[in-house]
Structures are given as structure tokens and as C-alpha cells.
Amino acid sequence: MKGTGKLFIISAPSGAGKTTLIRKVLNRFTSLSYSVSHTTRHPRTNEQEGRDYFFISPQAFEQKIAQGHWLEWAKVHGHYYGTAREFVKKSLAKGQSLLLDIDVQGAGQIMASDMDLVSIFIMPPSVDILSQRLAGRGTDNTEVITRRLENATAEMAQKDRYQYVVINDDLDEAIEALCSIFEREMGEP
């Protein structure tokens, strides 16, 4: 019988370069699947329903909170984000390893459960660089960037709760550091 899949959680403040790193890992480890979250925020340009997120209304999200639908959920930057419990349980049960890109609140909820998991925190090299990256992304206005920076500082204070911390200073080095964690935890790509 095939064993259960492994559950990987990656958290990072926005602007730490997490999306690029996650894409690289998923390309290299083809047996790993990305868990697409649900959110109530609006899609950014280039984001696709079902690939980046499932975009739902706050009312629908709250109804699913009441129904116990979420394995974990959190309000981040004023919007709801959540991971569907059934999807994760079923994937792991059939031997599918999963990568969850979730914030520190959601990660804390899963850490507090009895689930087996591998947790990774991605750090930007500095708050200055983080601020430059957020501004350079050009997708968010000043108010949103300020909110994200405040949130980033609070999130970085939680990094010691994670099993692994990867600093995204040099992108290639960060990719290698991250991939070696997955290699160790999952075996060969």
C-alpha cells in the first residue's frame, strides 16, 4: 500500500520572494502538488481562478467557517484566506504530498493539530529590501504596501516556530537551500 503523502507548509512575509521559490520547487519535485487556497480578495492581473486561488465572497467564506470546512483559515491584510480540509485529507490519504503557502496564523493552527508536517519560513534579507520589493512589484498601492510591511514585521517575529528558515538573499542559493529540504524530507525529486 502506498504511504500517506507529506504535508509541507511554507510561510513568508509578502515580498520575500516566496512565489518564485515555490514555483521552482514545484517544477523540480513533480510528485508534489500545490494546495490552491480560497480567498476573498480580488484577483490580481494574471491571476487565474483555480490556479492561483479560488476567489469567493466573504459571505460564502464565513458560511464555510461555520460549517467547519477549513483545515485552517485566517484574515490577512483584511481578507479571508483558507485551506479546504477535505482536499488536504484526501490528497494525503492517497499518498499525494502537498505544499501549502499559508500565513503564520494558519500555520500555527495546523502546528497545533496532530498532523505531521514540515514547516519552512522564508525570510527576506532585510526589511529595507522587502520594502523595495513590495514597491517595485507595482501591483499594490501605498496603503496596501504599508499594511503589508507592518504585517511582515509581525510575521518575521514568528520564524522560530518553523522547523526550517531559508533566507532569500541570493535567489539561486535560496532555491538550492529550499530544494535540499524537500530532497531530505521526500527523497529524490
Ligand code: 5GP
Ligand atoms: P497574497 O494575497 O499576497 O496572495 O497572500 C497574502 C498572504 O496570505 C500570504 O502570506 C499567503 O501565504 C497567505 N495565504 C494564502 N493562502 C492562504 C491560506 O489558505 N491560509 C492562510 N492562513 N494564509 C494564506
